[in-house]
Amino acid sequence: MDFKDSDTIPGPRTEDRLPHTAEAAVKIVIAGGFGVGKTTMVGSVSEIKPLTTEETMTQAGIGVDDNYGSPSKTATTVAMDFGRISITDQLVLYLFGTPGQERFWFLWNGLFEGALGAVVLVDTRRLEVSFDVMGRLEERGVPFVVAVNSFPDAPRYPLSELRTALDLAEEIPIMECDVRRRASSRDVLMTLMRFLHSLAMTGALT
């Protein structure tokens, strides 16, 4: 980016500006394997055209070359889509779809920390691609619900069978959805919020 031309950086459209009264934001993470519909879900409920934020990460092999500042590191750019929903004039909700490379999800500073909760999208053709993220959310005490994004050629299982296969704790909601439809994506988010509310009522939220 050429910052000499900073006047020309396209910012938010006037109608996409938040009111000055916006005082705090909350976030929800949409997680799941490649192609399960995360970007589609963010886009179907967002009030702004989804945007992309990036992070640059480096990797270095321990034991191969562990000198500080050694030049053997390779930089990787990781991109993540997100959208926004204004809740009130004071409160804004952001939705983040996890980036493509799964091993970066939990290294992205602040992505899951502080999120109200997560939606794990699953595709019954490749159920196992979501196993690892569910385990990591459990380890970190990030509450989540499971949404089965129904693709036409995907095998269909009764939700009770999927619940067993995913070894979901009985209180964790699981539902079917079509993330291309705003109402369906909204229902998934409402299910997550009701679940978080029930955890708050029982004081079980960690």
Place this chain on the structure above:
Amino acid sequence: MTPPQRQRRLPAQDPSGRPPVERAPVPGNPTGNPERLFVIGGEAGGERADIDLVTLIVARTEPPASATPEQAALLRLCVAPLSVAELSAYLSLPFSVVTVLLTEMLAAELVQARAPIVRQKVADRSLLEAVMHGLQRL
């Protein structure tokens, strides 16, 4: 057909309350020799303000004559509140770079930061209810 079977994991019992250290497997390294992954600029020194992806940033002034081009661009973007994620997107700069930029600008009182509401052990029910009401209007 039977779906593949997962096994539930338990919350990590770390008294510090910090999340477990991430170890990503090295491709082509079946011995599991861990690979270090970290955010550029995130390792060495330098005070970093506590900035989240959804911290809202608001300009406190017009860009002063002394502002760098990056600072001026950022100040123009956040004449109205804007999240750090949105700043990163519009500036085409990585999140960590925007964080460094904002740390300086907060110290220089060029911008104001409005902290996000984060997940709490005991959740604020009225907050959750507000979000539900907002979603219902979608």
